[in-house]
Amino acid sequence: MRIAHVANFYGPTSGGLRTAMHELGRGYLERGHDYLMVVPGPHDADEETEFGRRVSVASPVLPLSGGYRVISRVSQVREILTGFDPDVLEVSDRTTLRGLGTWAARRDVPSAFFAHERADGALGSHLPAWTRRLLPVTRIADAHNRGTAKRFATIVCTTAYAAEEFERIGREVAHVPLGVDLERFHPSRRDVALRAEYADPTEALLLMASRLSAEKRPDLAIGAVRILVERGRRVRLVSAGTGALEAAVRADAAGLPVDFLGFVKGRSRFARLLATADAVVAPGPIETFGLAALEALASGTPAVVNAASALPEVVGDARHVADGTPAVVNAASALPEVVGDAGHVADGTPVAFADAIERVLDRDEESRRAAARARAETMPWSATVDSMLALHTRALEQTADRPAANLHRRPGREQTRPRR
Numbered sequence: 001m002r003i004a005h006v007a008n009f010y011g012p013t014s015g016g017l018r019t020a021m022h023e024l025g026r027g028y029l030e031r032g033h034d035y036l037m038v039v040p041g042p043h044d045a046d047e048e049t050e051f052g053r054r055v056s057v058a059s060p061v062l063p064l065s066g067g068y069r070v071i072s073r074v075s076q077v078r079e080i081l082t083g084f085d086p087d088v089l090e091v092s093d094r095t096t097l098r099g100l101g102t103w104a105a106r107r108d109v110p111s112a113f114f115a116h117e118r119a120d121g122a123l124g125s126h127l128p129a130w131t132r133r134l135l136p137v138t139r140i141a142d143a144h145n146r147g148t149a150k151r152f153a154t155i156v157c158t159t160a161y162a163a164e165e166f167e168r169i170g171r172e173v174a175h176v177p178l179g180v181d182l183e184r185f186h187p188s189r190r191d192v193a194l195r196a197e198y199a200d201p202t203e204a205l206l207l208m209a210s211r212l213s214a215e216k217r218p219d220l221a222i223g224a225v226r227i228l229v230e231r232g233r234r235v236r237l238v239s240a241g242t243g244a245l246e247a248a249v250r251a252d253a254a255g256l257p258v259d260f261l262g263f264v265k266g267r268s269r270f271a272r273l274l275a276t277a278d279a280v281v282a283p284g285p286i287e288t289f290g291l292a293a294l295e296a297l298a299s300g301t302p303a304v305v306n307a308a309s310a311l312p313e314v315v316g317d318a319r320h321v322a323d324g325t326p327a328v329v330n331a332a333s334a335l336p337e338v339v340g341d342a343g344h345v346a347d348g349t350p351v352a353f354a355d356a357i358e359r360v361l362d363r364d365e366e367s368r369r370a371a372a373r374a375r376a377e378t379m380p381w382s383a384t385v386d387s388m389l390a391l392h393t394r395a396l397e398q399t400a401d402r403p404a405a406n407l408h409r410r411p412g413r414e415q416t417r418p419r420r
Contacts, residue, residue, distance in 0.1 A: 001033040001392060004086035006077060006100060008059075008093040009068045010039040012263075015211065015241075016291035017092055017116055020178055020384075024090075025051035027385030036084045038077055040069035055080050067242075071096055078103055088392045090156075092116055094148065101151030110395035112388075113152040115162050115173070119144045121286030122215065142169050153395060156388075161310035162288035174391055177314075178289050179381035180298045184267060187300030187373055189275035198259060199236040204361050206235055207277035207301075209270075209292040210284060212243030217306070220283035222253045223350025224357060229256060233358065237281070240264045240273065275299035279360045285309050285348050293343075298376035300369035303343040304356045315343040315375060341371030 005025070010018055025035040029052060041056030048054075057076055059069040071077060074096055081089070081103070089104045091097055092114040104111035120141035146169055149155060155173040157163040163173045199205040206225070210216045218239070225237045237258045239249070250260060264270045274280065280296035285308040287293075293303040294314055305311035341363075346356035360368065 001028075001389075001396070002036075002085065002087045003028055003033055003090065003392065004036045004038065004081055004084055004088075005090040005092065006038040006081070006097050007091070008040055008070045008095055008097060010037075011041075011068055015209075016178070016289065019291055020114075020116075021092070022051040023179065023181070023381045024385060024388060025049075027381060028052070028389070031385070031389065033389075036080075036086065038071075038080055040071045042069070074099065087396060088112065090114060090388075091152070094119065094122075094144070098148055098151060101148070101153075105151070105153070108399050110154070110392065110399055111152045112154040112156050112174075112391065112395075113148060115155060115157045115166065115288065117215075117288055118162060118165050118286055120165055124286075141165060145169055145171070154391060156391070158289040159310035159313045161313060174387075176384060176387045176391070177379060178291055178294070179379050179384040180291070180294045180376050182298055182377060182380055185271050185274060185295045185298035185376070187275055187369060189272045189299060191272045191276050194272050195276045198238050203234045203236040203257070204278045205276065206237045206279055206281055206357065207240065207273060207296070208237060208281045208283070209240045209274070209296070210282065211241050212239070212246045212249050214245060215286055216243070216284040217348070218245065218249050218283060219252060220306070220348065220350055220353050221281045222249065222256065222258065224281070224353035225253075225256050225258060227350055227354040228357065231354070231358075233361075235357070238273070238277070240270065271295075271299065274301055277301050278365075279304055279357060281353065281357065282306065282309075282311055283348075283353060284311075287311055290314055294376060294379060297342050297372040300373045302341075302360050302363075302368045302372045304346055304353060304360055305343060307345040307347050312345050341368060342375035343372070 005021055007017060007021060021037055025037065028035045035052030037052060037054045039056055040059030043058045045056040057071050057073055059071045062068050062070045086109060089100065089109050089111045091100050101111045101113060120138055123137050123141055145166055149166065149171040155166050155171060156176050157173045158176060158178050163175065166173050195205060208218065208221045210218060212218050221237060225235060228235050235257060239258065239260045242263050264273060274296045280293060280301050280303045282290055282293045282303055282305045285306045287309040290311040293305060293311055296303050297315060303315050305315055344356040344359050346352040
């Protein structure tokens with residue numbers, strides 16, 4: 001099977017999107033398939049990597065995005081895809097690349113759109129409060145999602161929370177949770193010397209692994225630390241990440257036990273940092289999955305998460321598909337926002353986060369770390385890869401059953417079957 005994945009907002013400091021693309025590619029290659037990534041970059045490039053072929057398209061930086069690039073030369077992307085001649089197409093973008101679903105449909109190429117974020121959440125978090133009161137944000141998001149749903153054969157959502165806005169417009173989705181590298185992220189990575197770099201023995205070490213941008217709500221974590229200090233709790237928050245709000249967040253944290261590391265280079269150091277923290281704080285209210293929180297659990301570190309996001313599903317008892325077949329989910333039956341021993345849920349206020357952090361820290365350390373790891377072990381990347389391949393195989397079979405009437409397909413091209 002020849003699988004192409006096209007995305008924007010992919011770069012050296014990207015978080016979950018970049019990781020997901022790489023892990024999918026690694027899994028596809030291990031199972032004997034071909035994998036192409038088309039992503040934005042500072043210049044055109046074509047290279048072979050351990051997770052597949054990566055073609056970068058020279059793209060401008062989007063203002064106020066923290067350095068992320070967006071492909072503007074979509075015609076070049078179409079040329080690259082035509083040359084690769086994919087059997088299936090994956091797209092992770094709501095902006096300039098959304099039209100590739102139509103490109104695929106005209107060629108009888110099954111397409112899958114990854115809903116890595118919610119349109120209503122993204123709109124709401126980036127608009128001023130007075131604008132949100134005036135604009136029908138939900139209706140705008142619904143219109144955008146209807147356009148997306150028309151273009152793509154399959155909508156892939158990682159959680160019921162991500163699926164809800166598509167189900168609101170009557171579109172079924174495939175539920176394919178992301179996974180975690182259980183070897184890289186492991187409790188054994190805990191590093192006493194690294195901990196001593198950031199906190200003294202009397203302090204609880206908290207970690208916020210997040211982009212410093214409006215939708216991530218880093219202010220909730222800073223506010224929680226302020227309250228904990230006022231309560232006399234000895235804590236130290238370490239922020240790993242950069243973003244457009246970094247200067248404002250630094251100013252808000254002045255005088256508090258908060259350290260800013262910027263982007264942490266090297267997955268090994270990041271894994272050690274996750275395993276060394278006493279708790280990870282994930283304040284973002286519109287997270288559709290929260291891969292860093294799952295990596296924290298795999299590292300044996302419980303997570304304190306925003307109740308408004310998908311993270312209660314990730315750190316709680318979310319549904320799993322054991323047979324590798326993507327499930328169609330119904331947001332009305334989404335899991336209750338109650339978390340087991342792997343973490344705690346907080347409403348979107350600094351006080352609620354401070355309370356949840358204290359509940360985590362007051363639990364027995366050995367049991368909370370064991371519970372976190374046990375939760376992560378139910379979500380390996382292999383399950384994600386198997387689910388996506390099952391989805392693609394079924395889509396190819398359905399395409400092969402239809403009359404070959406599409407003139408845009410290459411003459412003589414027969415539908416390629418997955419290589420076993």
